[in-house]
Amino acid sequence: xxxxxxxxxxxxxxxxxxxxxxxxxxxxxxxxxxxxxxxxxxxxxxxxxxxxxxxxxxxxxxxxxxxxxxxxxxxxxxxxxxxxxxxxxxxxxxxxxxxxxxx
Numbered sequence: 370x371x372x373x374x375x376x377x378x379x380x381x382x383x384x385x386x387x388x389x390x391x392x393x394x395x396x397x398x399x400x401x402x403x404x405x406x407x408x409x410x411x412x413x414x415x416x417x418x419x420x421x422x423x424x425x426x427x428x429x430x431x432x433x434x435x436x437x438x439x440x441x442x443x444x445x446x447x448x449x450x451x452x453x454x455x456x457x458x459x460x461x462x463x464x465x466x467x468x469x470x471x472x
Contacts, residue, residue, distance in 0.1 A: 372419045376430055379420040383411040384437065384450065386418065391446045396438055398431065407431065 373379040387394045394413045400406070409420045409431065436453045 372421050376420065376427070379409070379418060380434055380437070382418055383434070384441070386411055386413055386416060387438065387441055388446045389413070391441070409434070 373382070383396070387396075390413045394411065397410045399408045399410070404423070406421060406423050407427065411418045433453070437450050440448055440450055440453050
């Protein structure tokens with residue numbers, strides 16, 4: 370089991386692994402608070418992909434990967450995940466001009 374250092378490569382290979390065999394692919398995550406390390410693992414009993422990080426900013430990336438896997442598991446392995454991966458651009462909304470008190 371070798372750790373993949375590139376996040377994009379890990380996500381791409383994980384999605385390919387799931388699409389190849391959705392019935393036996395598992396996705397797990399393990400967080401050790403004392404070390405501050407997060408380990409993500411995707412396996413189908415033949416191939417094992419692992420990603421390790423200690424950066425807090427990678428929590429958002431993990432959330433995006435969770436959304437990708439939720440989409441694939443609920444809609445099927447052939448589902449289009451482009452709307453999930455492009456979600457970041459939609460999250461940024463313009464500031465609302467309300468009728469509240471000016472400061």
